[in-house]
Amino acid sequence: MEQYAAIRLTAVAKAFQRRGKPTVHAVRGIDLRINTGEIVALLGPNGAGKTTTLDMILGLAAPTSGTIEVLGTDPRAAVRSGKLSALLQSGGLLADLTVAETATIIRSVTPGALPVHEALLRAGIAEIADRRVGLCSGGQQQRLKFALALLPAPDILVLDEPTTGMDVTARRGFWDAMRAEAKQGRTILFATHYLEEADDFADRVVLIAEGRVIADGPTEQVRATTMGRTVTARLDPRDEPGIRALLADQPGVRGLDLHGDRVSITTTDSDTLARLLLNHTSATDLEITSASLEAAFVALTSTREEATQ
Numbered sequence: 568m569e570q571y572a573a574i575r576l577t578a579v580a581k582a583f584q585r586r587g588k589p590t591v592h593a594v595r596g597i598d599l600r601i602n603t604g605e606i607v608a609l610l611g612p613n614g615a616g617k618t619t620t621l622d623m624i625l626g627l628a629a630p631t632s633g634t635i636e637v638l639g640t641d642p643r644a645a646v647r648s649g650k651l652s653a654l655l656q657s658g659g660l661l662a663d664l665t666v667a668e669t670a671t672i673i674r675s676v677t678p679g680a681l682p683v684h685e686a687l688l689r690a691g692i693a694e695i696a697d698r699r700v701g702l703c704s705g706g707q708q709q710r711l712k713f714a715l716a717l718l719p720a721p722d723i724l725v726l727d728e729p730t731t732g733m734d735v736t737a738r739r740g741f742w743d744a745m746r747a748e749a750k751q752g753r754t755i756l757f758a759t760h761y762l763e764e765a766d767d768f769a770d771r772v773v774l775i776a777e778g779r780v781i782a783d784g785p786t787e788q789v790r791a792t793t794m795g796r797t798v799t800a801r802l803d804p805r806d807e808p809g810i811r812a813l814l815a816d817q818p819g820v821r822g823l824d825l826h827g828d829r830v831s832i833t834t835t836d837s838d839t840l841a842r843l844l845l846n847h848t849s850a851t852d853l854e855i856t857s858a859s860l861e862a863a864f865v866a867l868t869s870t871r872e873e874a875t876q
């Protein structure tokens with residue numbers, strides 16, 4: 568028998584009906600299977616549908632159509648049993664309580680919870696256990712939310728933009744703590760705006776825009792197949808018009824930028840482009856690099872915007 572997925576979405580859609588206003592189609596048919604132990608980044612621009620998707624996975628909102636299963640059951644049952652837990656963007660902490668008091672209260676309503684000290688330790692905030700929440704930095708408050716999410720010792724952690732408000736050092740520390748959780752075999756699904764986080768931390772990236780999945784695969788593969796490679800070369804700037812003409816009808820070439828005497832061209836077929844540049848132009852000193860996820864993301868979303876204009 569096929570092992571059930573950690574998270575499975577089948578043709579999930581969510582529309583928000585608002586009286587007197589146009590319906591918002593936040594999610595327009597997402598199919599997604601996340602297996603146990605995967606670390607998946609949900610990437611997308613503002614309004615893409617990330618939070619709505621995560622809310623449905625957590626049972627906080629019901630899909631308009633389609634189905635969601637978490638560990639083979641209903642999302643709310645998975646949350647109730649402590650197998651699925653979340654660190655959400657919204658949801659306040661009480662400023663007057665200390666870090667430890669906050670965790671103690673949540674622990675008291677969490678069956679089978681970890682000891683408070685262990686959760687704080689794992690979230691990297693044991694040393695500020697006695698600090699009042701109101702005096703904690705934004706990053707420390709996020710870590711406290713992370714500690715609360717760890718209390719039920721969940722199999723699956725869902726995180727909506729967990730490092731919002733953290734500086735680079737705090738972010739790095741947060742992901743180190745998360746890596747330790749992933750090593751325990753937990754499934755982790757997180758939404759982020761920080762593309763380098765997806766690049767550094769996720770095994771798999773699901774890009775969503777306008778409520779649809781536009782790319783899904785291993786981080787490396789999404790980067791390669793969506794954007795291909797960037798070829799840069801030294802060039803006499805006077806040759807630019809000739810090169811533009813030469814590349815105008817080359818399939819796979821997506822963009823050309825000239826900075827000083829270096830041209831930078833993105834393409835899905837770097838071998839053909841390199842051959843063309845070396846054999847038919849004054850280009851020298853070629854470099855071929857895999858495009859960053861950031862570039863892939865911008866290219867994908869801008870292509871869609873152009874197509875819909």
Ligand SMILES: Nc1ncnc2c1ncn2[C@@H]1O[C@H](COP(=O)(O)OP(=O)(O)OP(=O)(O)O)[C@@H](O)[C@H]1O
Pocket residue numbers: 583585591592593611612613614615616617618619620
């Ligand atoms: N309760 C609601 N009523 C009406 N529209 C909503 C509601 N919640 C979300 N939306 C709309 O649904 C779309 C998707 O929103 P969502 O918050 O899921 O996007 P997101 O990808 O998480 O964005 P961000 O990165 O800005 O958090 C947006 O157009 C948003 O305005």
